[in-house]
Amino acid sequence: MLEEEILDFSRRLECLPQFCVLTAPERDLLMQNSTKSLVDKGQILFQQGDFCSGLHILLSGQMKLAFASPQGQEKVLRIIRPGESFCAAMLFTKQPYAFFAQAVRNSLLLHLNKQSMHEIMASNPLFMQNIMQGMADDYQQLVIDFESVRLHSAAERIVRYLLREMEASHASSGVINLDIAKGLIASQLNLTQEHFSRILNELHRFGLIILDGRRIEIPKVDALQAYIPATA
Amino acid sequence: MLEEEILDFSRRLECLPQFCVLTAPERDLLMQNSTKSLVDKGQILFQQGDFCSGLHILLSGQMKLAFASPQGQEKVLRIIRPGESFCAAMLFTKQPYAFFAQAVRNSLLLHLNKQSMHEIMASNPLFMQNIMQGMADDYQQLVIDFESVRLHSAAERIVRYLLREMEASHASSGVINLDIAKGLIASQLNLTQEHFSRILNELHRFGLIILDGRRIEIPKVDALQAYIPATA
Missing domain, CATH: 2.60.120.10 (Jelly Rolls)
Known part of the structure; x- marks a missing residue:
């Protein structure tokens, strides 16, 4: 150099x-x-x-x-x-x-x-x-x-991923802007892109997240957290 | 002390x-x-x-x-x-x-x-x-x-495990004595014990290993290695 x-x-x-x-x-x-x-x-x-x-x-x-x-x-x-x-x-x-x-x-x-x-x-x-x-x-x-x-269901893996992203981006507002392509996130979670999208849409329908393109809003963190079964 | x-x-x-x-x-x-x-x-x-x-x-x-x-x-x-x-x-x-x-x-x-x-x-x-x-x-x-x-089939995982065990025990003779319970090995490979036993029996039937209780003999290492698809 x-x-x-x-x-x-x-x-x-x-x-x-x-x-x-x-x-x-x-x-x-x-x-x-x-x-x-x-x-x-x-x-x-x-x-x-x-x-x-x-x-x-x-x-x-x-x-x-x-x-x-x-x-x-x-x-x-x-x-x-x-x-x-x-x-x-x-x-x-x-x-x-x-x-x-x-x-x-x-x-x-x-x-x-x-x-x-x-x-x-x-x-x-x-x-x-x-x-x-x-x-x-x-x-x-x-x-x-x-x-x-090895242990968690597809939905649980996605919820954990969203909560981790929220924490990492210090998004106290509960808004995440996905900066990684959906296919790559899916692969990281050992899912197909279709499966990943289907579950995101489900979480949206349940009102647990608000999907808007690459922007994901988590209206109530507690409600999303409750989606993860308590550890034994 | x-x-x-x-x-x-x-x-x-x-x-x-x-x-x-x-x-x-x-x-x-x-x-x-x-x-x-x-x-x-x-x-x-x-x-x-x-x-x-x-x-x-x-x-x-x-x-x-x-x-x-x-x-x-x-x-x-x-x-x-x-x-x-x-x-x-x-x-x-x-x-x-x-x-x-x-x-x-x-x-x-x-x-x-x-x-x-x-x-x-x-x-x-x-x-x-x-x-x-x-x-x-x-x-x-x-x-x-x-x-x-995430990537390998159950049989491939087992073959890789056996080859690794053989190498670790310096068993040039091609004999492994399993000192770990089969259920634990199966779990480590993300398999049920039944699935693990079924594949061991298959490898035995194909002549790739000789099963004798906790003793496993690998008559031809090359033949067992050939079971693993070549890396891309």
Whole structure:
């Protein structure tokens, strides 16, 4: 990268919660060994079976992590939004990626070199802690998704998804604007798009949500929450 | 724990790959702040929703990590064998356990205090690296299990399980002795026990495995491997 770009990306890094504990020289060092990449919509960033060479951060656009079956069936594991890093766990294992990454929209990414990451983690315990916490949260989320796919009904999975989106967007007003294509959300919940749409329409008919294109209003959070059976 | 017990457990710790990089004083310090627990078959070690206070190591017996649905349905996430530690990720997240742990057999466990773990990780980078690698491998295994449940047929899941077990037990002879109850293996593969048994019997009839109670022989590994469709 050019000097100017390094400075620009170093500033962007400073704004991300996991990286704000880095000193300016640490950020610069990290950036000098990093690369940016522009990945067009539909383009693959890495394939299942590739080996990880560093941490990816999405600066703008949207990416999906997914599996493909030999029959060509695809299942979404996770959708990445700007500001999120992904595959931190891959910095610490010798195994290859078990999924692929593809751009859902034109995306700008930073690729932080694995060795520089390890060097800075070794000298900055707070940074190490942030990376580990991110990795632990990824693990926890995966456990919850796994549980959900195996135990919960389709409607319950959708209700849980809507409540989580509402919480993540701090939408106290109870309004969610879906920024992810419905097909991708459906796949993430292990549903077909038709099944997903049918249940959204049902929830709308029951008055539990108000559907308006990509805008979903939850008039009474309690009523929607009551749709989830109490845990044993 | 008594002085003698500390010495005994410290020696056991020394034999475990993740802990062999600790110095004797580090091991002793860790042990002084740790507790052992005897958990009878059927007893719960921790519940879904509990908060983690340290790392668990199974010294003898067998444990299961599982989810329960409000309807009382249970799904096994992982079976823990002696020498394995579990829930390393929980040392780094502020979230509660999303699953419970229950003894499948009478079990002896060590519980390594969270704060001591963090202190020793901070001063011993090799130990930190081992814990992180364990955590990353757990994450990777969970991704693979998740993929398997969503994409692979029941028969393919069973074949993959058998091949993995064969590899893990270094059984070049192609003989596996199932040390886990069939119902638990079935649940881990998201199958009913009946479905699991039916497919094992089918594989036996096709000559791909030779079933003999808890002993499974794989006469030709290639032939069994060919049962898995090639990846795209």
